[in-house]
Amino acid sequence: MKIKLSLLWICLFVIAGFYVGDQYDLLYPNYFPAPAYDFTKNSLTKEKVALGRALFYDPKLSKDNTISCASCHSPYNGFAHTDHDLSHGINDQIGTRNAPALFNLAWQKSFMWDGAINHLDMQALAPISHPKEMNESIASIAQKLQAEVKYPPFFLRAFGDRVITGERILKALSQFQLTLVSAGAKYDQVKKGTASFSSQEANGYRLFQANCNSCHVEPLFSSYAFASNGLAIDTTLNDFGKGAITKKARDQLLFKIPSLRNLSYTYPYMHDGRFRKLRSVLKHYTEGIVPHTNLAPRLQKGITLSVREQTDLIAFLLTLNDKEFVFNADHQFPKSFFFPKEGLED
Amino acid sequence: MIQATILYHLLLAANLFYVAPTTELRLEFLPSYAQAPLNLSEGGETETIQIEKLKCYLSNFELYEGTQRVFVETNSYHLLDASVPNSLSFHLEIPSNLNFSEMRFKIGIDSTTHAGGAFGGDLDPMHGMYWTWQSGYINFKLEGRATACPARKNKFQFHLGGYQYPFNTLQEVRLPVKGKKMIAVAIELDELLSSIDLATDYLIMSPNAAAVKMAQQLPALFSIEDEN
Incomplete structure (x- = not known):
């Protein structure tokens, strides 16, 4: 025993x-x-x-x-x-x-x-x-x-x-x-078969796959690689991105590709926040690309989108907003840790 | 029957705790400058070169008998800090009766560990030997003042690091050893400091060609001092 x-x-x-x-x-x-x-x-x-x-x-x-x-x-x-x-x-x-x-x-x-x-x-x-x-x-x-x-x-x-x-x-x-x-957007519900795209969103999805998916790879909506997306250099910042770290010519002006999930919550856009609206971002990709030897291959081919197509694309991009994630109480300020007595009777 | 099972499991458990007999090989590192043991400057001295800080990582200790590797220290990371006497000596737990004729180790931290996330002990970034703006350990840090140095307060600061090509600063040291219980290793800074023109080269703070060049001089600073 x-x-x-x-x-x-x-x-x-x-x-x-x-x-x-x-x-x-x-x-x-x-x-x-x-x-x-x-x-x-x-x-x-x-x-x-x-x-x-x-x-x-x-x-x-x-x-x-x-x-x-x-x-x-x-x-x-x-x-x-x-x-x-x-x-x-x-x-x-x-x-x-x-x-x-x-x-x-x-x-x-x-x-x-x-x-x-x-x-x-x-x-x-x-x-x-x-x-x-x-x-x-x-x-x-x-x-x-x-x-x-x-x-x-x-x-x-x-x-x-x-x-x-x-x-x-x-x-x-x-x-x-x-x-x-973040995996609770409408896009995810469609993936899981619990929702479906409107015809406008479906058309936007098709345009996304044809024009954006090479860098903003689904389902994470980024390959998390580095790319140059043809932004003009902001001379008040002179930020050369990855090139400043590696000191290699082929890395000049490369920045990490951000995910397109939760777009509506995370404006303004780009590494220096230069665009406040999604419209301005699409305008950049269709009309504003500044040529550079390091420019991402897909952008070298050019992107053409009519105004109607841009509207459809944005309709799809909005299905990447993940309300469930953004308002998840488990991720918020832990009140009970910082103010354990609040809400309790003395 | 139950007793037999218990006994069996006890023996199994005891087996887990069995370790081969080992002995301690004591290592002592003795930094020196100007033919004297290194005394870190507290400020106010009048020598033309004063050393205020010497910290470096030594890692991956191995023992060789001829060309045969006979011992590898696991989790082999040691931060030497000239201001912390205890950090300058430690021991390797080696098998008893081991024959060896050479000790090898690295100055700095290997690339795998560099990319492995947060570690504790000597590798904890709390020790001020980790860059914060760009991932990477500072493999070797030497700071001080020199009258010839035009920087603010005549300070020179060499933070040598970098783990990726073409700025990999990791270096290997190989020392022939005879001692079986204690090995004293001198770290003589004279040669390094006399090779640098502190009037022009006084600051290295990132992985670059200058860091690699200076790192390549480091193995020669190490030599066997004394052994028994």
């Missing part, structure tokens, strides 16, 4: 040792490709996702505790910075690029408009450290959070002890962002 009891204890200890929290199942449609993110090195748990969500909304991640990730990546805008061509960070400083929307990040291999970041885990370091964004260091954040009452127990639940490290902060932030899956 004694032997059995101690065995039981050994088993419990072993199980406790391997306990890493409640598994979080990432749901996505069967017509999505396999994710690029290696989940074996950072397997999702509900505790880590919840911790990442708290960190995402916490302005303590900035030097003066004023700017959070959500300051420029708002859930109600598909995690973009709607109505801002360039985003503003700490001390009202303006950056040089449009804050991109955040969703379907598990399917992306490199990050930022210029691909400077090679892994989702490391992406947060860029805005955290940028003097015009959050102007903070990951080491200082770890110190600040360690001194807080509410974070060490949260790290204990997520990682098994109260120690706060850069690795843990970054992995938790990744976990939350990996759960931002």
Whole structure:
């Protein structure tokens, strides 16, 4: 009996040792490709996702505790910075690029408009450290959070002890962002057979496949590769995109191809937010291409769309708006973490 | 029967905990400058060159007997920081009675690890050895002041990194070793600093040709100091 009891204890200890929290199942449609993110090195748990969500909304991640990730990546805008061509960070400083929307990040291999970041885990370091964004260091954040009452127990639940490290902060932030899956637009309902396109949307879909799908590949609506789309250089920014990072001629003026999902929530468009309306974007692709040796092959052939066709194309693009995603309460500000007493009686 | 099953599982479990006998091979790294152990500057000194910071990653430690690789350290990443004495010595856990005549290691972090996301321990980006605006570890960091240097406060800053062609800065060091218990490795900065004209070259902060050129000089700074 004694032997059995101690065995039981050994088993419990072993199980406790391997306990890493409640598994979080990432749901996505069967017509999505396999994710690029290696989940074996950072397997999702509900505790880590919840911790990442708290960190995402916490302005303590900035030097003066004023700017959070959500300051420029708002859930109600598909995690973009709607109505801002360039985003503003700490001390009202303006950056040089449009804050991109955040969703379907598990399917992306490199990050930022210029691909400077090679892994989702490391992406947060860029805005955290940028003097015009959050102007903070990951080491200082770890110190600040360690001194807080509410974070060490949260790290204990997520990682098994109260120690706060850069690795843990970054992995938790990744976990939350990996759960931002946009797959509930009308397009998805059509794919799943629960809705159908109007004849105008169907015609727009045909035009999309003929003209746009080479870069904005469905079902993610981006290949997440880099391309030059014939924008004139804005001489107030002189942004050469990927070329400035790799210093290679063939990468000059290449920017990451953004997804077309959630378009209505994420204006203005392009890496510098120069177009406020979808009409202006289509005008650029049909009339405004500036020739360049690196221009995307499909654009070198030229795109011709009548006004009627452009209207139909836009009707289709609007079926990529994913209300279910944009208003998903699970992705929003975690009120109960930041204001646990609100709504409770004294 | 139940007892037999329990015993069987216990033995199986015990097997999991069995480790071959090992011994510690102690490694000590001894940075020096101007024929003396490196003393990091606290400011206010009058020497023409003062070193304020020396940090570098050493990784992928291997032992060879002739051309035969006889030992590979797993999870082999070590951040050396001249301001943290403890970081300058560590040990390899090697099989007892291992014969070896050469030690090899890399200065810097390999490309696979570079693309592997967030890691902890010495690889945690908290240590200030990871670039934030562009992914990549800083393989080697040397900072200080020189009267000849025209930068603000006469500062020179060399942050050598880059893991992708054509700016891959990872370097290999091969040292013949005799010691079985302790190996002391000198890191002499004189040759490096005397080869640089600090009046013109005082700043490297990104993966580029200058970083590669300086990184290629690093293996020669390492030599066997003393062993037993």
